[in-house]
Amino acid sequence: MYKIVAARNVGLNIKQFVIEAPRIARKQKPGQFLILRLHQRGERIPLTIKSSDPEAGTVTIVVQAIGKTTSLLNCLEAGDSILDIVGPLGQPSEIENYGACVILAGSVGTAMALPTANALKQAGNHVIFIEGARNAEMVVFEDEVRQASNETYVMTDDGSYGEQGLVTLKLKALLAAGRKIDFVLAVGPVPMMRAVAQITGPLGIKTMVSLNSIMVDGTGMCGGCRVLLGNKSKFACVDGPEFDASLVNFEVLSQRNAMYRDKECESLKHFEKHKQEELAQLRADLVTSEIETSALESGEPDLASQEAHHA
C-alpha cells in the first residue's frame, strides 16, 4: 500500500500527487515512469515520475483525467492510498551536453518533460522550453518550466495566454531565425510528436519522442507496448519510452493506441454515473486488503478470511 501524502489540482482535470514509495524514490532517474493499480479490480496504468525525494521516500506524479482509471485516481486525496505501485521502469533519458536543446510539451506532457529538462540544464545545455496548451486554463507548471529552462515560450491554441499557435510553430520560427539546435525532445500527443519529427528529421537534428503506448506489466513480459522503429519491433516499457523520432512509425502507434477505445469510452461513461460508489468501494477494498495482509503476517489466518468476507 502506497500512501498519498499530498494532492493538489494544478490545472483543468490535472492533479499532482506526492506518494510514499521509498524504493522508487531512491532509484528514479529523469525519463522513467511507474505503473500503478488503484484497487483489486483495477487496471495497471503507466505514469511518468515528475520528481522524487529519496530522503522523504516520496515520488511526485501528475495525472490528467482522460479515462476511467485516471478519473478515479484524480478523486483521491492526501491520506488515501494506492494499492500497487511498481517502478522505476523504462530507460532514463540520455543526458549529455548537446549544446542547445529544445523541449516541446503540451499540458500533462509538460510535467513528463520537466525532469529531463532539469537534467539537461544541469548538464550545461541551453534549454529552450516550448510549452503548449489549449487555453490559459490548461497552462501548467509555468514557474517550474521557467526554472528548468534558459528560454521559455508558452503557446496556446486560442491565444488566451502567451502566443497563439502550436508548439511546432514556435519551433519553426526558431529554426527560421537561424537558431542552432542540437537536440530536441517532444512529449505529448502523437500528432504533435509526428509533426516535430517531420520538421527536425530532414535537418538531421537528433530528436527524441516519449511514446505513450498501452502497457500492462512494464517489464517486457507481454509485448503489448510494442512499437515499430524502422522495421524493428521494440518494447516501449523496457527499450523506451524515449525513442529516436526519425525511426518511429507513428501510424502504428496511433492505431495501436486506439485498440480499446470503445471499451474505454463505455467504462468512462459508467464511471461518471457511479463516481461516488466507485470511490467508496475503492476505499473499502483498500481497508480489506490491508487487514488481510496484516492478519496473514501476524499468523491469524481465520481473521483474514472472515474480514475479507464481511467487507
Add this chain to the structure above:
Amino acid sequence: MPESNLLPLKDRMKIPRVRMPELDSQVRSRNFQEVNLGLEAADALTEATRCIACAKPACVIDCPVGVKIKEVVALIYAGDYLAAAAKLREDNALPAVTGRVCPQESQCEGGCVLGKKGAPVAIGNLERFVADFERASGLLGLPAAAPSTGKSVAIVGSGPAGLSAAGDLVQKGHRVRVFEALHELGGVLIYGIPEFRLPKSIVKSEVDNLRRMGVEFETNVVVGKSVTIDELMHNEHFDAVFVATGAGLPRFLGVPGEHFNGVYSANEFLTRVNLMRAYQVSEYDAPVYDCHDRDVIVVGGGNTAMDAVRTARRLGARSATLVYRRSEAEMPARLEEVKHARQEGIEFRMLTNPIEFIGDEKGWLTGARCMKMELGEPDQSGRRSPVEIKGSEYILPANVAIIGVGTTANPLIQSSTPDLKTTSRNYIVADPATTRTSKRGVFAGGDIVTGGATVILAMGAGRKAAAAIDDYLTTSEW
C-alpha cells in the same frame, strides 16, 4: 506392496483406470470453472488398488523430483490421506499444482509398468486428490521451523522455483524475503495457466501457508530496476540471493503485420485474462480485445498455445483454431489438454505456418496468410522439421491472432548484474548440482536457467537451491 492390499495381483490389474470426472464440454467451454472435478474417496481407493507396488518402481524414476509414489499410493489405499500428503510433501512442495499440471504421460505415468499393457496408474489424479483433501481438511500442520540462524536470503521471483525454495529455507531457520515484479504472487501459475486448469485459490493458499511459516513477500519490486542484486546484498544485507525470474519474454513470429490490432502475444492475452481478470469484464477494468463472435487463431503447439485457444473459446469466440507448423504428434502440450481442447470444439490446423498478418485500412487484423507444410528430416530436437509446400498459400480469416510460440529469458537481472555469467541466449549460467552462478552468494534456478520447462522441474530446482544455499550459509564456503 501395501500390506492391507488383499486383492491378488492379477485381479488388481484387471481393474480399469478410474476416469477423472469432468465438467460437460458444452458447459465448460462457456465458463472458467475447473474442467477436472477431482476424484471421490471411493474412486481414489479403487485407483490406488490398481498399483501393484513394484519392487523397483519405474514411476518414481521418471518423476523429476522422485516423489515416493509407491508409498503415497499405499497410504491412500490404507485410507490415511493426511499421511499420504505428508509423504508427498517430502519431495514435492506443490502437490495440488503438479497433480493438475505435470505432463504425467511423459513422467511418472509414462514410467508406470501398467502402462506397458493397459493404462498406467492415474498418479497425477491421486496426487491431486491427496493434496485437495489435505487443503480442505484445514489440518495442514505447519512444519516446525528450526531456530533462527540470523542469516537472510532474498528470492527473486515467486513462481514455483522461488516459492519452493522459500518454503525449504524458512524451515531451516533463515529469514526469507521474496521479491516479485507483479502485484500477485505465483509467477506463471497465476498469470499464465488459466483458472479452468489451475484455480487461483490453490496457488493463493500455498502462498498464504508460506506467509504463516514466516516467509516475507514484497510485490511490485522489479529487481534490476527497483533495486539491484548488489544493493540487496550490500545495502539490505542479504547473505544469499536466489534468482528465479523465469523465461517470461514473449517471442513473436517476426513476420509482416504483427502490429495490427488484434495480434497478441499469448503472454499478453493470458495476463490480461488471468492476472487482470479481463474475463470478468463487468467487474474488472483491464480490457481484452473482444473475442465474442469473432474468429480467433492461436499459433503454436505447447501448453501456452493450448491455454490461449481454450481461453479464447471461453470468451465466446465464433471459431477458435490452433495453427501449428508440425503435426499433432509433435505437439509439446500435455495429452489431456489436447483431448479437452478437442472436446471443447477447438479446431486443429496442423502443418500450417502463418507467413504474414493482413489487416484493414484502420489497422485491424482480418486474417493470416498461411503456408502449408510437410514434415522433412529430423532437426536438432529430434523432431521432424516442417518444410514449406511451395504454392500452398492461402488466407485464414481471423479477427484475433495470438502468438504462443515460446518465450525467452527475462533480462532485467542479467543486464544490471555485470558479473553474472549468461549464455549466448541470455539465460543465467548455474551449476546443475548446486545452482551456483558465477557470482558469490548468488544462486539461480527454474526457467531462467533451463529455458521454458515445467512446473515440477522449476520446483525441483528451487529445492536444490535451498539445500545449496543452506549449505553455503552454514559453511560460508563457495
